[in-house]
Every structure is written in structure tokens, then in C-alpha cells.
Amino acid sequence: MGKEFFILMKPELSIMLIIFFLLFLKIWDGIKEKSSLLSIVNLLLLLNFVIGFLFNKEGSLFSGMYHTNGIIAFEKNVLAFGTLLISLMAWDWLKKHEHMLEFYILLLSTLLGMNYMISSGNFMMLYLGLELSTIPLAALANFDLDKLKSSEAALKMILSSAFASCILLFGISMLYGTTGSLSFSEISMHMDGGMLQMLAFIFVFIGFAFKLSVVPFHFWTADVYEGSPIAVTSYLSVISKGAIVFVFVTTLLNLFSNMGTSWYHLLVISIVLTISIGNLFAMRQENIKRFLAFSSITQVGYILIGLSNGGSSGSAASIYFLIVYIFSNLAAFGIISMVSIQTEKENISDYNGFYKNNPISGWVMALAMFSLAGIPPTAGFFGKMFLVTAGASKGNYLLVAFASLNMVISLFYYLRVVKAIFINKNESPMETIKTSFPIKLALGVCMLGIVATGFYSGIYDYIVSILK
Amino acid sequence: MLHSKLIALVPLLPFATFLLLGLFGRKYLKNFSGILGTLSLLVAASISFYAAYEYFFVVGKNAAGVYEQIIAFKFTWLEFSPGVSIDLGVILDPISIMMLVVVTFISLMVHIYSMGYMKGEERYATYYSFLSLFTFSMLGLVMASNIFQIYIFWELVGVSSFLLIGFYYDKPSAVAAAKKAFIVTRFADLGFLIGILVLAFYSHTLDFQTLIERLTNHSEYYTTITAASFMGVSALTWGLVLVFIGGAGKSAMFPLHVWLPDAMEGPTPVSALIHAATMVVAGVYLVARLFPVFALSCPPALQVVTYVGLFSSLFAAIVACTQTDIKRVLAYSTMSQIGFMMFALGVSGYGGEEGLGYMASMFHLFTHAMFKALLFLGAGAVIHYVHSNEMKDMGGLRKSMPITHITFLIACLAIAGIPPFAGFFSKEEILAAAFHSNKLVFVVAIITAGITAFYMFRLYFNIFWSKEKVIDHAHDDHSHDSHGEGTKTMLIPLIILGLCAVGAGFIPFSHLVTSDGKVLETEFNPMFSIGPVLIAVSGILLAMFMYKKANSKPDTVSKALGGFYKAAYNKFYIDEIYLFKTKKIIFNLIGKPAAWFDKNIVDGCINLSATITENIAEALRPIQSGKVQQYAIWFFVGVLSFSVLFIYFWTN
Amino acid sequence: MAVTSLKVFRAAIYLLFSLIGIAGLYFWLNYEFIAAVQIVVYVGGIVVLIIFSIFLTHQSGEDMKAPTLIRSVFASIAAAAGFALTLLLINRHTFYTTSEKAVEPSVNNIGMQMLSTTEHGYLLPFEVISMLLLAAMIGAIVIAMKIKPKA
Amino acid sequence: MNLSLLILIPLLTAIVILTCKNIFAVRWVAFIGSVIQLGLSCALLYFYNAERASGNLGQMLFTERHSWYAALNIEYYIGVDGISIAMILLTSFVVAAGVLISWKMETLTKEFFFLLMLLSVGAYGFFISLDLFTMFFFLEVAVIPKFLLIGIWGSGKKEYSAMKLALMLMFGSALVLIGILGIYYNTNDGSGHHTFDILKISHQHIPLSLQMYFFPVLFAGFGVFTAMFPFHTWAPDGHSSAPTAASMFLAGISMKLGGYGCLRVATYLMPEGAHHYSWVIILLATIAIIYGAFATLMQKDLKYINAYSSVSHCGFVLLGIGMLTKVSIEGAVMQMVSHGLMTALFFAAIGMLYERTHTRQVAQLGGLLKVMPFIGVVFVIAGLCSLGLPGLSGFAAEMTVFMGAWENPEIWHRFATVLACASIVVTAVYILRAAGSSVMGPIKDEHFRLIKDAEWNEKLASVLLLVAILAIGMAPFWLINLVGPDSKIIMDQLSSIGGF
């Protein structure tokens, strides 16, 4: 306890403080003006993000249940930053929403859960973090209270995730039964490679694969993405996925490496299924949120390629890609939310001729798509390249071939959106979308990220350095 | 020593003219372009005459009594590998000097003539620039010191010929003829190119002198090239035959002659220059250039040359008898005469007495240039006057066009081989050469000579005698209908050429141009000449009998000959065969399937892969049914299959 | 029966009994605390919640729609296969045990450990779960609240 | 000479274009930018020759090296040799001409020129990169602008074409990626790290068994860009739908990216693979040449004609590479430059025709030489260049390829060479058909009589390209001297493994 406690748990503590502060605000009900409330919240988030950079230390607490180090702190910062961006982008939506504070409380609880998850040293904390980051999210998915789709999305999410966590739990219980411990480090010591353990590992993997929406555990993704409010969708697609990836990078990879080569094969099968199914479904989507859902499934496949590397270069590539992915996907969602709030339009065909009245937004969207597709000079190119490069290190060039050929397919549907924006003719193109400053700010940051992250090698170098 | 820089000016002057007229002619130099072109060519012609004088009489023979080959100028243009490079150079030896003179002289005549003939043309300047381009290319060709240089200029004369044939580009027939000329010769050039590649590969050089030296001496190069064989024929033979195909294309040898008659769509002076005097003999020149290799190393190839030449001359002569378009008659006659030159080369050997055919061929080339140009220019004058190419529109023109008539007659006598006109001497030498080497060739040649006399005079009588036609100028909207016989610029060349056609035969060719550069002593044998002359005269008389007065005899004869006449009239259907070959086979059997294949199979495969992907995507869609329980089932199935897979099948 | 009954309410009651049965199991294993929690939270909380919600959705008496045959066959095959697989694996697995001295699962011990931060202390999970409950509560309230008619 | 300028100038131009307020400014900025590029590349040629003359024997000159992603050993490493300079010159000429020819672009002018400039950034970057990763980066930079250029400003079934082009090119670059990674993981920089450095890799020996896999992948990948049979089908559709400048870029520059990559990356780095697969390359190249030529015969649209003829002509590039002799490689490079210029000119001429007559169907055109002599003449010259007329660039290049190809004495190579030579006849046929019926012949449509001839910008563009074509055609020695030594280096690499 003492000073070290505060320093090590700083991200969680600051989030908790914000939550309590918001609760207080809610109860006090002193500030009626929504935009000032929003400003306060966003400022707090910014503060939270900034604090994340200060006084980082390595260490563990609570007899190894909680541990942190440079890379974990960095990951938490990435999540905090993403949350801040999402919060900025949700400005217009939240301004109209009557449960704005509750939204933030739930959102921050999930963030808290993710932080615990990343920092967890045993399965108990991991599971708790997972649930903490899932259950409130299901509630959040229902936050478009008057929309049917939103409730449906929430239902699908809570049922599926409950089922998935049951599988996960069963796996954990078996692991516990066979190794006698919940702590990651001790589990590794008691491995015997038996079949039951293998089963347990597979169950645990599937529990997380579900959250990552790895095929065939992805079915909830599209429906939930489509139905949820856009802020929640974007949160789901970047932050909660990112958190799971981070968990993989920091803890689970070590754990699963106990499975030996099966782990690699398991990943390869998942990669192949995920990328191809994601691509095939994304090709035919009409709703742009659904489309992004499947595209994000594909992206997950690519991240798994990086993870399959198993070494630090793969982890670095995955983290790097995630940062890029946050920028790109959030830029896309930012535009979508702008459009959807003003016009209620969410179909790709609605974007026909979009460029005519919204040139800047058009370019932003196009850049986001290019980045997602991995086209230079956007950062997405570098992200994908590094992932594939990392994936090739094991000499599995068939996998690389598969991945790079699928990039072509994915280019097809990303270009569909670009085509709609720039090329397709429309009798009545979308009118000029007006938006508020915070959203513009957030989009600007995303653009900067998309363009600069690739050319500026510092971020990647930093990740590599803290991974070592 | 020769002034080599001066020689280099000869081709460069027309080139400069071409650039000047091509770039600025239309706007700024329209009226002066004729004069400009003529002047530049006048200078060039003077230089080449001077060069000829210097070469033959000032520099003269070397100690061995041989006219040496002089490389006056050489510049590496494109070096492939050491030793193998395309050089632009000027080679001076008897035949190149001779060609230099012929080309500049005829070209000068045509330039002068065109000032009258083409007057008032909208694209007068363009015409002259093309003409200059052609002259430049032709000069480059004849002076080439490198086999690839010849090829370069070979192509350039091809394209200038294309441009000039298609000069009246808004006339579809002209465009078609131009295309045909280019494509047919291009096809032949393909042979030439591959021939070059073969020869160059084995001799490791592109330079003529080195090439000839390496392939005639029994060097290692010679051994490899004769040792290498393809389909039982040695690489050398292949190379030479392929080169000859190139020459045959340009020289309109059977069966690559089809472009020549059509090429008459071009302005008549152009026909005179390109398709009578200069370009078409390029093939002969090419064989002559490589003659040592042909003669010393590869008699079989020379055999091919002989028989192709022989057949072409006979074939063309027969066809010429039936044509009614005067320019076409002349075109076939050109083909026939070039056939003479070719087989003359073919029957020749290298050096000494054996080399008679070579000398004769060159001699005939020279004289033929004169009288054939004269014939064309004369025909041009007639056409200019009558505004038609058809014999049936002509007749009795001897009164209205006296000078043309006289010069035309001279030319006809020359080509028929009546002494003392130029054609007599050269043709005599050819026949003598044929007689000495191959009797079959001789017989066919002499028959052809008779036919030649017949059809030339058929032409002559039809134009200038026969019944008088009323030349109707009323519907003529040209402004120069009062020109009578033509302007002075048109008549002067006729007269000059007429004089040449008379006098050229007296040039002692055997002293100047021989296969090995040494003097070849030829004795003139009057006894030998009697036969051919008689045959020629009888041909003339026959023509006179049939065509001097308008009558029905020709019809009777043609009816009597029936199918043969018809076939000859239709040029033995060679054109149709080609048309069939190109239209049906190339376009329909290769082109169309290729395009179809591309569009449907290759592209189809690529589109198919896209379609398949889309269809799979479509087929998979129902999996995402929107029902959460179904999702759970998939989920659970996934769990089970992963478990089973990794626990039982894919274990460590 | 909790999963086969077509009447929702009855299914809930069956569930109640099975939960109580499990609590009995815990008693039998000497884990009284867990048994108590089981009864309090599950029987007292969740089942009641479920029953309330059943009433709220006015479906207590009505029959549920029977699952389609194919699906139930399929699901039972899948579940049976999974069951067989797992059992097989469990049977083939020899569990190892630790010979540590057993910690008495008394309420006292549990309480001590739950709130301690030292070795074997579970303060952090305890705290986190409190956050979770808070969040869940807020979420549930927001969602389930009647939507106010908009002005 | 700072090579980075070649990337920076177009980039800067592109950025300035984005900030421009009106069309006028946009045009002039683009024009000035392209002229600077032109000047730069000419200066580069001059300095390069000066440097070589002063005895600098380095394989690459003006190199610049910055560590980029140190962890993966990715570097920003640029430098030029003769071959790259030839390509850079080509690019700058085509870019300048492309800008001029699009002077009248009215819709979305800013975006148009921006994309053009972006494309040229990609091309320059590709040609000067000595690091495989950077090279790949620039290769892909050059893809997407094409999609937008065709999609937005194109004509006909532009959406289909644009999509097809983008997907097929990306397919190619996916193959390239696999190949590059294969190379990366099987070589090191001498200190145990994997490397992307081309020069270092060239001193390494990639295991034979791997070359057998990666060479075809890499070659096919770049081959897609060069419109290698059977991956050429993006070319006809793409070209025909693209706006004029985009067609020029596409055929003039980006098809050359592939050829350059085949040579510099595939062949140079994996010589055994090249030897082993040379017969496949030759086969495909010959098919492309012959079959492209015959397919051209049947086309009715001028742009399709040129597109298919490009397939055929690019076959010469591949043939030159596949023959694996020094001369043939020189020929391949020359053919790339020559074809780039020529086809750009051809597309420019077609574009000018189309802009005025609103049709590209050969059957509907006719007699245009009369109403627009300048354009007509340009068209004819481009056609003549295409059919390999001496004095124009096509001849020198093709002949070099033939000479080089013939040096390979096997009967099979000979046969391929003969077939390739035969294509010049077919080329003549289709070029003359196109020229004969579109610019020659009688005027088919009375509206044509009202047409005006080329404007100054179009004239300037054509003249620019013509000058370059003539410079190569009349005096090919400078080009062959430029690329010769470097072809020899590649050849040495090839023969070092004892294939001959």
C-alpha cells in the first residue's frame, strides 16, 4: 500500500474517481446545461489520458492479481485515448440524450473493467474485468432507448456474451481443476499437456475469441454493431476489441503458448476462417455499420496473424495496428455518426454523391477506408504490413499469401464505399452535414493519426522498446 | 581522296528540307517549297555527280585494279555489344556511287517535274517534304555501311512510300493502297529482319565489310553458320533467303508484288521516283550488296533469287498485257524488269567472266531507272492532260502532246531493247549472262523480252495512236485546263530523261561496276543480239497490228484466249488469294478468336473469380439469420469442432 | 425439466428446485457459506427476479412455442456429443492433488481473506465486483425505466 | 543532387494544389510543379553522367539512407542507376504532358491534379527506392489514385473498369508482398538482421528451393502491373475508361512500374529463379505479344486498340527480361521508356480526338487530318512509333530486344523471337487500319468540319513527348549508354550463378 499503490493503480483510480464524480453530479443535478456537462466530462477524460503518461512504474499488487508495466500502461493509455475520441465524437448524440451521465458512468466502468483485465494476474481478475467490460456495454447497446434495434442488439449481445462467458468459465474451471491455481504464472508451472487441459484451453480461447469476434464466434457482432448507438458501436469495435488484443499481448499469449504447436494451428484456422468469412460477408452489406462490423471481423483476423508470430515483433505489430485501427475506424464511425444524426441514413447507397456537398468529410471517409484497406500512404498500410511481416516470420508463406490475397477482396468493399462517395451519381446527393467543433476536432485528430502514424516511426519504435 | 563530309551532305540536304518543309512548310513556305526542294536536291545531285567523277576517275582503282570500298564516314548509333552495333555510315563503292547518282538524278527530275504537276495542290509543301524524306531515306539506304542501317532506311523508304501513296488521303482507295503497300513490304521486312538476326548472330557483326569478309572466307564464323542448320537447311541459307525475302518485298517480286500495282494510286511523279526507279530496286541493290556472300558461300540462295526473279518477270509481263490502266501496265512492267535484274544476279557468279550477270543487272538497273522514270513521267503528263488513267479514255494524243509522244516512244524502244537505246545494251548483257549459265532461264527471259515489247507498244499505240478521243475538259474544275501539254517544268525532265534513255547504254558499265570491282571485259556480239532484237521487233509489230487503229482485234484475241485472258486480267487472282488469306484467316480465324478469347475466357476467368466470390458471399448470407439462438448453435458447433479437431486430430 | 417445460412459470419453479439442490450439494461438501449465498442470491434473488419478469411480460400461463424439431434434435445431439466428449476427457484425466493443509472454509476465514490485501487476499476482486454491481444497476435502471413521453 | 526532391516536389505540388482557390491557380501550380520535375530529372541525368564521367563506379549514385523502422530494418534508402534514371525521365515527361493535356479539366480540377501528382510521387518513389519496403510502399501509392481518376473522371463503364483495375493491381501487389517477405526472411544484412536493402540482398544467396517459389510469385506480381498475359485484362478496360491523362499515366508510367520491378527485384535478386523460369516468361511474353497484337486487330475503339497494343508492346519488355542476355535487358529497359512515351503520346492524341469528336469508334471517324492537321499528324507519328519506325523510339527499343533475344541460341528462344518479330507486321496492320480510317479517308461526319485544331497546351504536351521520342529514336546511343552498364550488373548477377 502507500505511494506505490497509487502510482501503480493510477489509471484505474482516476477512472473510478471520474465515475464517482459523475455519480455525484448526477445526484446533485446542479448543472443543467448539457454542453457544459459534456465539456466537463471530456476534460476529465483528457485529464485521465494525460495522467496515464505520468509516473509509470512497473510492479504488481495484491499478491500478483494486479500487475503493471510500461506496455500495460501504454495500452491503457491507448484505450483511454480512444475513449476520449469516441466521447468527442458522440458529442452531438449525447447532447440530445437524457441519460448522458449514465452513459459515461457505464462507459467508464467498462473501461475500468478493461484496465483490470489488462492488468490481471490471474483468471479471477481477468474474468471479472471481462464481465465488467461486457455487462455495462450490453446496457449501453440499449441506449437508443426508443429504438427497437437497439434493444434487440442489447439482447443479442447479453445472451451471446453470457453464453460465451459460460464456455469461458467452464474452461477456467477445468484449468483450475487440472492445475490447481488461477494465477497465470502458477498455471504455467502445472502444465501437463493433457487432453482435458487442451479442452480447457480451447474453451478459454473461445471465450475470448467471442469477444474478438473470431469466426465462428462472431455472429453477434454484426447485429449488435448495427443496432447499437454509433458511439457504442465504435466503442465495441475499437476499444473493447483492442482491450482483448492487449490482454492477449500481455498475458494470454504466454498462457496459450503452453499449448505448443496446437496454439499456432488454432490461430491459423481462426485466421483463415475469420478473414475469409469477414470478407465474404462484408462484400454484400448495405448498412454501413454492419459493413464496418464485418470489416472489423476481418481486421481481427489480421491482428491474429500478428499474434501468431508469438514473439515481441508480433505483439508490437498488433499493438501498432490497433492504434492505427482506432484512428481509422473511429474516423469512419465519426463520419457515419455525423451523417446518421443529421439524416438518419445508414446505407452505403445513401452515400452516393456524398462528395458533392461534403468534400472534406468525403476525403476523411475515403482516407479511413484506405487506411482500413491498408493502402499507402495511410498508416493502415504500415499496420497491415507489419502484421503480415510478423506473420511471415514463421515461414508460413501460405498464410501470408492468404492474408495478402484477402486484402484484395477487402479492398473491393472498401472501395465500394469510396466509389459511393466519389463516383456514384445521385439525383439528390446528401446535403451538407453540419457538425459541432468537438467532432471536427476528433476527426482531425484521427486524420492526423492516419496520415502521420505511418510516416513517423517513433510510435512503433516506442512500442518495440517498451516490449523489450 | 573524296570529300567525305561533302558526301554526307547528300542525304542530309533532303533531310533538312524535309524538316524545314514538314515543320513550317504549310504556313510559311508554301509557295517556295517546290523551289526549295528542287534546289537542295540540285546541290545534292551535283555533289553526287562530282563524287562519282572523283571516285571513278580521280581516285580510281587501286594497285590491284580494283575499285576499293571506301568508308567515308561512320558513326556508332546503337551499340549492342562490342563489335555488334548499328553504325550510321557512308560506304562508297561502285554500286553505291551508281545508286547515288541514280537516286539524286531521278529525284531531281521528279522534283522539277512535280513543280508543274502538283501545282495548286493544297498540300504542296507537304508533298515536297515527303519527297525529300523519301530521297533522304533512299540515299541513306544506298550508302549504308551497315546491314542494320539498310534496314533502318529500308523502313523509312517504306513509310515515305506509304505517305506518298496515301498522299490523297481523303481517297479511300489511296489509303487502302498505301496500307497495302506498307503492310506487304512490312511482311517482307520481317524476313529481312530475321535474316539480319541470323547473319549477325553468326558473324558477330552488322558491318557489311566485316560481314562479307567473315562469311566468304572460310573462317570460324563461316564454319559455325554453315554447320548450324534448321530443318535441314544451313543457317546461312536461311539467313540469305530471309534477307532476300525482304528484298523481294520491296522489289515487288512474286508473290509479294501485290502492293505495287495498287501503289499507283499515288501521284504519278511519286510512282516514277519510288515505284519505278529507286525504291523498288532496293531489293536488287540489297542482293547486290551481299552478293559476295550469295555467290561465294551460298549458291542455293542464289538459285532462289534466280527463279523468283524469272517467274516474276514472266508473270508480270503476261499480266501487263491485259491491264487497261496505263500506270498499272507500267507497274507490271517495272516488276517484270526487276525480275530481269534479279535473275541476272541469280545466274551470276563472283568475279571475272562469271560476274557478267552482276554487271548486267546493275547496268539494267541503271538504264531501267532512266527509261522507266521517263515512262512514268510521260504517263503522268498524259494523265495530267486526260484526267484519267484508263486507256479507253485515251487515243491519238500524238498530235496534242508531241514532246511527250517522242520521249515516250524513246522509252518504249529502250525498254523493248531496240538498239541503240539504253535498254538494249543492258538487256543484252542479261540475256548473255543467262545464256552462259542456264538455258532455261535464257529461253524464258527471251520470251519475256518479246512480251515486254508487245505490251509496251500496246500501251504506246493505245495512248498516242488508236482512235482519237475527244478530251472533254468541260466538267473539269481544275484551273489549268489550258496548259496543253504541260508546263515547262514538266517537259524539261522528259527531255533530259529522254536523252538519258538514248545515251545511257553507251556508258562503259563493265569497266565501272562489277562484282569484284575489277574491270570486266565484255565483247559485244552482234550475232547473239539478233535473236532478241528480232523477237522484240516482232512484239512491236504485233502490237502495232493490233492497236494502231481502233479495231476489234484485241477483243477477238482476248476472247480466243478465254479463261487465260481473264485470269491474267485479274492478275491471276493473287489479290483475291491474299484478301482471302488476310480477311478470312488472319482476321476471322486468328484475330477474332483472339479478341473473343480475351474478352470471354481470360477476362471471363477474372470476372468469374469475382462472381464466384460474390456468389459464395451470397450463399453464405443466410447463416447470419438474425436469430440469436442460431448464432449460439453455430457457436457451440464451433466449440465442439475446435475441441475435437485439436484434441484428437491436430495434437502436438 | 427446467429446460424442457413449455410453461415458463413452471420452468422457473423447476429451476428453483435445481438451484436448491445444488445448494444442498454445497452443504454436503461442507461449504456452508457458499450454500448460503447460493440460496440467498439465487433462490432469493435471481429466481424471484425471473419470476417477476415473467409476470411482467404476462406470459406466465401461456405456453411457450415449442422449439422446432430439427433444432431440438440438433441441439440435443450437439449437447450430448459435448457431454460425451467432456466426460471422456474427465475420465481419462488423472487429477493431481496438493497435499496442503486444508483451509477451513468457515465464514470467518472467508471474510478475512476477502478483505485482505496480503497473500490470498481478495480485496481487489471484491472491489471490482462492487463496481460491476453498481454499473449493472445503473444500466438496468436506465434501460428498464419507462421512456418518458417526449415533450 | 538530392534525390528526395523527386518525391518532395510532386508532393509539395499536390499539397499546394489542395490549398488553391480557383481552377486557374490549380492549373498553373500543377504545371509549374511538373516543369520543375522535368527540370529536376534532366538535371539528374546531367549530374549522373557527370558523376560517371568523373569515375564514380558506385552501383547506385546519389544515395541517401535514413533508418525508418529500425526494428524491422526498414530504411528510407534511395539512389539511382542508369535504369532508374531512364524511368525517372520517362515519368517526368509523361507527367508534364499529362498535366498539359488535362488543362481543360473542368470538373473537380483540384482533386484531379492532386491525384495526378500523388501518382507521380508513387512512380518517382518506386524508381528511386533501394529498399524493398519503401519500394512496395510507393508501388501501392500509385494504385489508388488510378482508381479515383478512372472512377471519377472516366467514361464508359468506368466503375467496372476502375474497380477491376484497382483489384487486379492490388492482386499484383499482394503477390509482390509475398515475394518481398520471402526475400526478407531469407536474407540478412550481414549482421544477422533481416533486411529489405536491395543491394545487400543482391550479395546474398537466397536458397534455391525458395527462389523456385518466390520468383514466380514476385514476377507475376509485377507482371500484373506490366499487363502480362493472362493478367492483362485490367489494361484494356482501364485504359479505355480512363480520362486522357490517366490513360497516359497508366500506360506510360504505371505499367513500367511492373517492368522495372520484374527486372530490379525479381530477376536481379533471384537469378536462379529467373533462369529456371525464363521459359515461362518467354512463353507468356510471346503469347502476350502475338495475341495482344491479334486481339488489337479486332478492336473498334481507339483506346482499346492502344490498350491491347500496349499489352503487346509490354510483352517485349517481358521478352527482353526473359531472354536473360545483356542486350535483351537493355532492350527491355529501352522498350519501357519508349513505350511509355509513345503510348502516352498515342493516348494524348486519342484524347484530343475524342474531346473534339466525342467518339472513339474507328468506324465513325475519318478524314480528321484535314480538319485538325496537328492532332492528326501527332496521331500518325504515335502510330508510326508504335509500329517501330526507325527514327522514332520504338524501333531502337524493339531492335535491341530482338538482337538480345536472338543471342540466346536455343531453338525455343529463337522460335519465340521469330514470333515476336512477326508481331511487327500485325502491329503495322492494326496501326494502319486505325490511322487509315480515323485520321485519313474522307470526312465521315459533317460536324467534324467545325472542329478546331489543338490548343497551345495540347501542342506543347505533344511536342514534349515527341521531342523525347525523337531523342531516343534518332540518337538511341545515349540511352543505351545510360542503361548499358547497369544491365551488365544485372547480367553479371545472372551469369554469376553459372547458368550459361
Added chain:
Amino acid sequence: MNEIGLPQILVVSTALFFIGVYGFLTRRNMITMLMSIELILNSVNINFISFNKYLFPGKLDGLFFTVIIITIAAAEAAVAIAIIISLYRKYKSIDVEDANSMKF
């Protein structure tokens, strides 16, 4: 008494687990699906407790995990029921098959 050892309990818990799975896969009522989830969770709880009891009595990991699971189950049930109610207000149905407005 002694014959009821770990294996027998594990059989029970596994059975319970798959019964729950079966229920989850077949019940069309959202609330019963939720109930199935509870069954599964309980089976996991039995696992934890029995492992703790029979194999690893030295620590109370299993026990605490069980406590946590029970708590989470409660939270989850609360949220799920809230969502179901909210959905019910709009659909007037709690048949899970009806909730398929989003698909493909």
C-alpha cells in the same frame, strides 16, 4: 458416502452444463434462455467448489470464484431482464425468434 467422490460430482456438473446448453439452444423464450444460463453457471460453480474441496483444499480460490460467479450472475440477470423488458415493450413478445430485425 465415500463412493460419491469427485468423478461423480463432475458427472453431475457436466450434465448440468450440457443440459443448460441444450436449454439455451432450444428454448424460445428469452427468460428461459436466461435460466439456462444460470444452470450453466451453476454447473461451473459445482466444478469450482468440488475441485477446491477435493483437490486443492489449501486455498480458497475456487470458493471465491464461485462467489464472484454468483454475484456476476445476479448482475447479468438484472441487466438481461432489464433488456428483455425493454424489448418486450417494443415487440410485445419475448420469443427470441421474433427478434430478428437485423440479419444477413
